[in-house]
Amino acid sequence: MKIKNIIFKAFTIFSIVVLISCETSETQTVATLTNLVWADEFDTDGAPNSENWNLLTGDGSAEGIPGWGNNELQIYTDRSENVSVQDGVLIITAKEENYQGGSYTSARITTKGKLDQQYGRFEARIKLPSGKGVFPAFWLLGDDEGGNLVWPQIGEIDIMEYLGDEPTTVFGTMHGPGYSGANSITKKYEILNDRFDNGFHVFGVEWSPNRINWYVDGDLYQSITPEDVNEETGGAEWVFNRPFHLILNMAVGGNLPGSPDGNTVFPQRMLVDYVRVYN
Amino acid sequence: MKTRIYTYTKFTLFLGLAMLTATSCEREISDEAVPATFNSSGEIFTDSPVGLTDDFFVSFDPNVGANTEGFGTDDNVSYEGSTSIRIDVPAADDPSGGFIGGIFRDRGEGRDLSGYDALTFWAKGSTTGTIGIVGFGTDFLEGKYPSGRPNMQLTTDWKKYVIPISDPSKLTQEKGLFLFSAGGLDIIDNIPNGNEIGWTFWMDEIRFEKLGNIGQSRPMIFNGQDVNEDVFTGTQIFLNDLVQSFQLGTGEVVTVGPSYNYYTFSSSDSSVINADNIELDQFGNPFLTVLSAGSAKISATLNGVSAEGSYTANSLGSFETAPDPTKPQSDVISIFSDSYTSVSDLNPAAFNDDNVVISVPIANGNQYISYENLNFVGVGWDGTVNASPMTHLHVDVQLTSDGAKNFIVELIDFGANDTNDGLGGTDDSAGGYLVPSSQLVKDSWVGIDIPLTAFNRPTGGGGAGRPNINNIGLVVFVSTSLDSYLIDNIYFYK
Numbered sequence: 223m224k225i226k227n228i229i230f231k232a233f234t235i236f237s238i239v240v241l242i243s244c245e246t247s248e249t250q251t252v253a254t255l256t257n258l259v260w261a262d263e264f265d266t267d268g269a270p271n272s273e274n275w276n277l278l279t280g281d282g283s284a285e286g287i288p289g290w291g292n293n294e295l296q297i298y299t300d301r302s303e304n305v306s307v308q309d310g311v312l313i314i315t316a317k318e319e320n321y322q323g324g325s326y327t328s329a330r331i332t333t334k335g336k337l338d339q340q341y342g343r344f345e346a347r348i349k350l351p352s353g354k355g356v357f358p359a360f361w362l363l364g365d366d367e368g369g370n371l372v373w374p375q376i377g378e379i380d381i382m383e384y385l386g387d388e389p390t391t392v393f394g395t396m397h398g399p400g401y402s403g404a405n406s407i408t409k410k411y412e413i414l415n416d417r418f419d420n421g422f423h424v425f426g427v428e429w430s431p432n433r434i435n436w437y438v439d440g441d442l443y444q445s446i447t448p449e450d451v452n453e454e455t456g457g458a459e460w461v462f463n464r465p466f467h468l469i470l471n472m473a474v475g476g477n478l479p480g481s482p483d484g485n486t487v488f489p490q491r492m493l494v495d496y497v498r499v500y501n
Numbered sequence: 502m503k504t505r506i507y508t509y510t511k512f513t514l515f516l517g518l519a520m521l522t523a524t525s526c527e528r529e530i531s532d533e534a535v536p537a538t539f540n541s542s543g544e545i546f547t548d549s550p551v552g553l554t555d556d557f558f559v560s561f562d563p564n565v566g567a568n569t570e571g572f573g574t575d576d577n578v579s580y581e582g583s584t585s586i587r588i589d590v591p592a593a594d595d596p597s598g599g600f601i602g603g604i605f606r607d608r609g610e611g612r613d614l615s616g617y618d619a620l621t622f623w624a625k626g627s628t629t630g631t632i633g634i635v636g637f638g639t640d641f642l643e644g645k646y647p648s649g650r651p652n653m654q655l656t657t658d659w660k661k662y663v664i665p666i667s668d669p670s671k672l673t674q675e676k677g678l679f680l681f682s683a684g685g686l687d688i689i690d691n692i693p694n695g696n697e698i699g700w701t702f703w704m705d706e707i708r709f710e711k712l713g714n715i716g717q718s719r720p721m722i723f724n725g726q727d728v729n730e731d732v733f734t735g736t737q738i739f740l741n742d743l744v745q746s747f748q749l750g751t752g753e754v755v756t757v758g759p760s761y762n763y764y765t766f767s768s769s770d771s772s773v774i775n776a777d778n779i780e781l782d783q784f785g786n787p788f789l790t791v792l793s794a795g796s797a798k799i800s801a802t803l804n805g806v807s808a809e810g811s812y813t814a815n816s817l818g819s820f821e822t823a824p825d826p827t828k829p830q831s832d833v834i835s836i837f838s839d840s841y842t843s844v845s846d847l848n849p850a851a852f853n854d855d856n857v858v859i860s861v862p863i864a865n866g867n868q869y870i871s872y873e874n875l876n877f878v879g880v881g882w883d884g885t886v887n888a889s890p891m892t893h894l895h896v897d898v899q900l901t902s903d904g905a906k907n908f909i910v911e912l913i914d915f916g917a918n919d920t921n922d923g924l925g926g927t928d929d930s931a932g933g934y935l936v937p938s939s940q941l942v943k944d945s946w947v948g949i950d951i952p953l954t955a956f957n958r959p960t961g962g963g964g965a966g967r968p969n970i971n972n973i974g975l976v977v978f979v980s981t982s983l984d985s986y987l988i989d990n991i992y993f994y995k
Contacts, residue, residue, distance in 0.1 A: 352717050352748060387752035390714050415713035417750055485746065485754040487719065 252435070252442045253428050253500075255343040260499040264312045270305060275331040277305060278471075281324060291373075294357075295475035297324040305329035311349075311493045314472045316356060318488035326488075330471035338365055338465040343500040344381060345426030346470070351490035352419040355482030356386030357473040358492045360425055362466040374402035377461035379434060382425035385479040386490070389417040392425065394436035394444050398451070400458035407454065409436070409444040422495055434462060470494060539613040539674050543709030545605060546622075546679075548582040549574075552612075553605050553678070559641060560603035561682065568598030580623040580659045580705035588704070590630065593685045593697040602682030604639050605707075611674035617709035620664040620679070626655035627701040633682045635664060638760065640677030648759040649680060655702055665715045665747040667759040668804035679707060714750030720803035721745065722764065723810040730812070731901075733820025735865040737788040738799065738812055740766065740779065745803060761787040764801040764808065773797035773816055794818030822867040823897035823946045823989035834886050835992040836976060839867050843992075844882035851881025851975060856983075869989040873902075875980040877961060880991065885915050885972040891993035894951045894976070898941065904984035906938035910951060911960045911977035914969040921974055924963035931964025932956035933979070946989070953993070 262274050270277065277300035282290040289295075296316060298304070304315050304327050316328040346360050361383070364376035378397035385391075395408035413423075428435045436444040448460035472492050475481040482488075544551040561567035571589035579585040593599045620637050636649020650664045666672065681704075685697025724742035732738070743764065746756045761779065766789070768776035773795040779787045789799065794816050801808040826833070826840045835841035837849075850859050854876035861870055872878055888894075900906060915921050916928025924931055934951045935958060941947060957966045961979060976991060 354752070385752075387748075389716060389748060389752060390750040413714075415711070417714045417716050420716055485748070487717075 252437050252440055253343055253426070255428060255500040257500055258498060259342065259501050260337050260339070261496060262312075263310075263496045264307045264494065265310055267307055267309070269300075269302065270307060270312060270331055274333060274336055276334055276336065278330040278332060281322075289476065290473065292473070292476035292478060294473045295324060295355075295481065296326040296328040296473055297322050298330045298471070299327050300329070301327075303327075305331060311495050312470070314358070314470065314492045314494070316351070316472045316474050316488065316490045318482075326474040326482075328472045328474060330469065332363075332467055332469045334363075334365075334467040336467075337499065338467050339499060339501075340463065340465045341429050341431060341501065343426060343428045344468060344497075345424055346381075346497045347422050347424050347495035348382070349422045349493040349495075350384050350386075350389075350392075350418040351472065351492050352386045352389055353482060353486035353488075353490055354387040355475050355479055355486050356490050357383070357476065357479045358386075359383045359469070359471055359473070360494075360497075361469050362427070362429075363469055364461065365465045365467070373397070375399050375461060377464070377466065378402070379427060379429065379462065379466065380408075381427045381436065382438075384418060386419075386486070387479065389419055390414075392418060392438060394427070396434065396446055396451075396462075398458060398461045401451065401455045405455075407446060407451065411436075411438050411441070411443040413438070422493070429462065431463065468497065468499075470497070539611050540607070540609055541613040541616060543612075543614065543617050545707040545709070546586060546704070547706060547708075548579070548584040550605065552608055554608045557605065558603055559606055560601075563598055566599045567603065568595060568601045570597050571601045572603070575703060578703050580625075580703075582705075585703040585705040586707075588681070588683065588702050590683045590685060590700050590702070592699045593693070593695045595699070599695075599697075600633075600682060600684040602633070603680070604641065604677055605679040606640050607676045607678055611676045612672075612678065612709075614666070614672035614675050614709050615669045617672075617711050618666055618669055618715050619710050619712050620666070620707075621661060621710050621712070622704050622707040623659050623661050624655055624702055624704045625659045626657055626703075628686060629657060630655055630683070630686045630700040630702060632702065633684055634680070634758075635662070636680045636757070637664070638672075638675060638677045639680045640675075642676060644675070644677040645762045646671050646675065646760055647677065647680070648757050648763070650755060650757045659705075663712065663715070663749055663755065665718075665745075665749070665755065665757060666709075667718075667720070667745055667757065667763045670804070671763060678709075712750065715747050717746075717748035717754075718804065718806050719746045720759070720764065720801070720806055720808040721810045722766075722799075722801045722808045723812055725809040727810060728812045730814060730860065732791050732814045732816050732862065733864050734791055734793055734816060734818055735820055736791040736814070736816070737782075737863045738774065738791065738814060739782075739786055739788045740764075740799075741786075742810075759803065764803050766799060766801045768797045768799055770795055770797040774799060774814055791816045820864045821946065822865055823869065823899070824948070826895070826990050826992065828992075828994050833992045833994045834888060834891060836880065836882065836886070837870070837991040838989070840990065841992060844884070844886060846883035848881045849878070851879045853878040867989070869987050871901075871985075871987050872978065872980075873985040874983050875978060875986055876983055877977060877979045879913070879975045879977045881975050885919055885974040886993065888953060888970040888973050888993045891970075891995045892953060893995070894953060894991075894993055896949050896951075896976075896991045897946050897989040898936070898949055899946045899987040900941045900943045900984060901987060902985040903943065904980075905982035906941040906984065907980060907982040908936045908938075908941060908984065908986065909933045909958070909977075909979040909981070910936065910949070910956075911958075911962075911964065911975075911979060912953075912956050912968050912970070912973055913960075913962070913964065913975040913977060915972045915974040916969065917972065919972050919974075924960070929964075930968040931960045931962060931977075932966035932968040933958035933960045933964070933977075946987075948990075 362379040380395040575587035638647035766776040774797040799812040835843040858873040911933040
């Protein structure tokens with residue numbers, strides 16, 4: 223697979239800050255860390271391994287952010303119909319159903335308290351869903367030190383986000399103080415002659431003290447350093463020097479990506495073959 | 502149009518195997534022999550037609566209104582290169598034909614398009630007109646796999662359009678490489694009534710492509726609905742409303758209309774309906790036939806994807822059609838009958854209540870009308886009939902529900918101006934006849950013969966009874982008890 227063009231795009235609520243494009247080339251090093259320190263290969267059928275994963279439930283109210291800060295429509299559950307391991311893959315399923323006052327259910331699982339790691343290579347092999355309003359993600363969220371720190375101060379690294387009505391693009395994003403939400407630093411990756419819901423693809427970041435690299439299937443498409451953040455934001459703080467935990471989820475509706483429409487078929491499923499962490 | 506000579510490769514088929522002979526000395530079929538394949542070029546038009554027949558454009562039949570004069574190439578306009586195809590869409594009232602359309606056909610034995618997933622082209626319009634359909638697979642010969650994308654609205658700048666292929670594996674020898682049809686632009690009322698004006702569009706870089714980014718196939722039969730109907734042995738079930746949507750790489754959802762040949766139909770009970778035995782009517786519409794009493798559900802797949810929609814036939818068994826009329830045509834003015842020449846453009850529901858379910862089934866080659874849960878319905882047609890030379894109205898009626906058998910037949914006459922002006926203070930008139938309940942027998946055809954002097958009842962629509970009969974424009978059926986009826990052979994006679 224080749225990347226022909228790398229697209230910067232300002233979303234409605236995402237990136238306004240735009241970095242200078244970094245062209246891919248044969249000489250670029252995509253990943254250097256190869257010492258596997260944590261993995262879930264999803265080889266045991268049933269609920270996700272509780273030693274690795276927390277299953278979040280509800281609409282975000284318990285966390286103080288109803289709609290998960292994005293006016294999302296789904297209610298997360300820990301039911302097997304929304305999250306389970308089958309035949310070697312983790313399946314997160316978004317369903318259209320009346321449940322606890324909502325119209326959609328889905329799942330959001332995190333490693334908080336089970337894998338909190340500073341620096342490393344975080345990657346997953348994922349087959350994505352499709353349809354307007356479907357919004358899956360694989361991401362890292364910084365530790366809040368028992369509630370003493372709040373987003374965006376804690377930092378967020380979106381390894382992969384994807385909108386179901388843009389089946390050929392994913393985007394990698396960084397949120398921190400002064401560069402979050404609409405002002406986050408983000409970049410799109412477009413796959414050529416293929417689409418992300420037709421098969422599995424590897425999404426990852428390599429996070430080191432002074433650089434974060436985003437890649438898809440071995441193609442590096444975004445690289446951000448503290449100097450970049452400093453230049454683009456006029457001196458905002460680099461907050462990616464603390465432990466972060468992993469999150470996999472599938473949202474439905476919200477400010478981004480907008481609500482499902484008549485062409486969105488439910489249920490929609492995100493399949494995860496593995497999640498691996500290296501240092 | 503430029504004239505050029507195109508060379509092409511002729512392929513020869515040896516019982517499905519191509520023998521390698523050019524350099525081989527082997528006497529036996531080589532291990533390297535492979536099934537013969539056809540030209541796999543996807544190119545159709547770049548700056549000139551690629552491998553098409555000498556006539557390039559084969560128009561639809563001018564006898565049905567196709568305009569053959571608006572097709573050409575344009576050396577001054579192109580998306581790439583030097584030349585595009587220019588279509589001058591005629592006005593609806595153009596004496597040379599009110600629409601334009603036709604096909605491009607392969608000049609060889611057909612192309613192997615199985616390696617592609619879409620037909621693509623660039624186009625722009627002189628205005629934002631809509632091309633009625635663009636597709637492929639129609640070759641005016643024996644093409645089995647037509648498909649097309651309807652109602653593509655153009656922009657006034659060049660834009661690329663994509664028509665996904667439902668199942669490329671079917672397209673191993675396609676002669677019908679391109680099809681389009683376009684009519685005039687209606688800026689007044691968006692109703693096809695002859696006021697559409699001409700416009701122009703250009704097409705360039707027409708080819709089959711492997712895009713790789715088309716997904717989310719959603720094939721449908723019966724428009725994705727689960728239809729459930731009571732039928733009889735001999736009823737023809739038409740495989741209508743075959744559509745399939747895809748999501749393009751841009752996220753845009755587009756819909757095509759694939760031929761029934763792309764689908765694999767199945768029946769839950771082949772003794773009731775054999776889904777392998779698809780027949781075609783005189784217009785080429787595919788249908789299945791109910792074979793016996795019982796229940797069978799028709800479903801389908803397309804390229805391995807289950808189609809949304811189904812048809813469940815609840816067959817009540819053998820169906821006795823209404824008796825064939827015996828009066829000679831000369832003594833009859835027929836509204837609806839397979840036995841006579843009838844009025845044109847019959848409409849079994851020119852007006853109707855909101856709850857009646859109307860169908861026009863065919864059993865044993867005989868068409869009838871079914872009104873379920875009837876309150877009222879008007880049967881209309883083109884123009885009016887003068888029934889004054891006649892003495893009676895005949896209609897065959899079969900009651901199919903348990904009900905009070907309250908069945909009224911009404912006539913509405915449009916008066917000397919031959920126009921439906923509504924009743925009350927106009928020259929229109931109407932009257933009704935209550936069919937004696939004793940005449941109606943459940944599940945049996947009954948011939949009702951009503952003297953034209955017997956339509957004495959006031960009608961629900963405001964008619965006073967005793968209508969004129971020189972300009973009859975509607976026959977109305979009313980059931981105040983909301984019964985269900987089958988209707989056949991509506992005619993005036995003497």
